Amino acid sequence: MEKKELLYEGKAKKLYLTSDENLIWVEYLDQATALNGARKDQISGKGELNNQITSTIFRYLTQRGIKNHFIEQLSKTEQLVKKVQIIPLEVVIRNIAAGSFSKRLGVPEGKKLIEPIVEFYYKDDQLDDPFVNEDHIYYLQLAKPEEISELKTQALAINKILIELFAKVGLVLVDFKLEFGRSNGKMLLADEVTPDTCRLWDERTNEHMDKDVYRRGLGDLIPVYQEVYNRLSELTEEK
Numbered sequence: 001m002e003k004k005e006l007l008y009e010g011k012a013k014k015l016y017l018t019s020d021e022n023l024i025w026v027e028y029l030d031q032a033t034a035l036n037g038a039r040k041d042q043i044s045g046k047g048e049l050n051n052q053i054t055s056t057i058f059r060y061l062t063q064r065g066i067k068n069h070f071i072e073q074l075s076k077t078e079q080l081v082k083k084v085q086i087i088p089l090e091v092v093i094r095n096i097a098a099g100s101f102s103k104r105l106g107v108p109e110g111k112k113l114i115e116p117i118v119e120f121y122y123k124d125d126q127l128d129d130p131f132v133n134e135d136h137i138y139y140l141q142l143a144k145p146e147e148i149s150e151l152k153t154q155a156l157a158i159n160k161i162l163i164e165l166f167a168k169v170g171l172v173l174v175d176f177k178l179e180f181g182r183s184n185g186k187m188l189l190a191d192e193v194t195p196d197t198c199r200l201w202d203e204r205t206n207e208h209m210d211k212d213v214y215r216r217g218l219g220d221l222i223p224v225y226q227e228v229y230n231r232l233s234e235l236t237e238e239k
Ligand code: C5P
Pocket: 090, 092, 098, 099, 100, 101, 129, 175, 176, 177, 196, 197, 198, 199, 211
């Protein structure tokens, strides 16, 4: 497999074409952003940790029947994935009130939700990723009604698996964001699942074990991400 030209540079990773038109070479970067890119910092070691964490999680999801883009981890910072047409939606699943949900609805952070809540945001930097409902998604032709319900079903199934996975390593999955893509008419989980895209609270201490450490200026991100990786890798290596 040969790495070819740069296809896209995002906030936390670079995507390259490969000698196989169906595969993409992903490189995770040592970069953290907040406020839709308005705040940006180089954080040495972050790319490596995120790549290792998301690779571990995608392997775990594959074993549990979740269709996704992951092929293999190539190095500490790189992985190979299937090329998909990304659906421009951020699918957010919430188990406990936090972040924008708490702010918008006045629900105190930490309040457990009766049922998981699925939200959609339109991925558009110019518009600051606005909250959209199913009618908006349909109107904007981002997904068909049956795809919207599949997104929800998939998101809730992934939520169940991840709640259990993180609970096994003493972490509470507060909320997280997923992205999906289409490949040969099938919907695949794509992008990443990392502490950049999940809120994880330590079960015992309630400490933030995710990007809120950076967003809220609570300290150094690396030891926190390292701890998440250590716990996950100990668990998955045992099997
Ligand atoms: O900010 P908000 O409370 O809406 O975030 C909900 C979840 O989605 C958090 O886990 C956050 O890390 C994730 N998220 C993300 N990328 C965004 C917005 C939110 O990964 N652009």
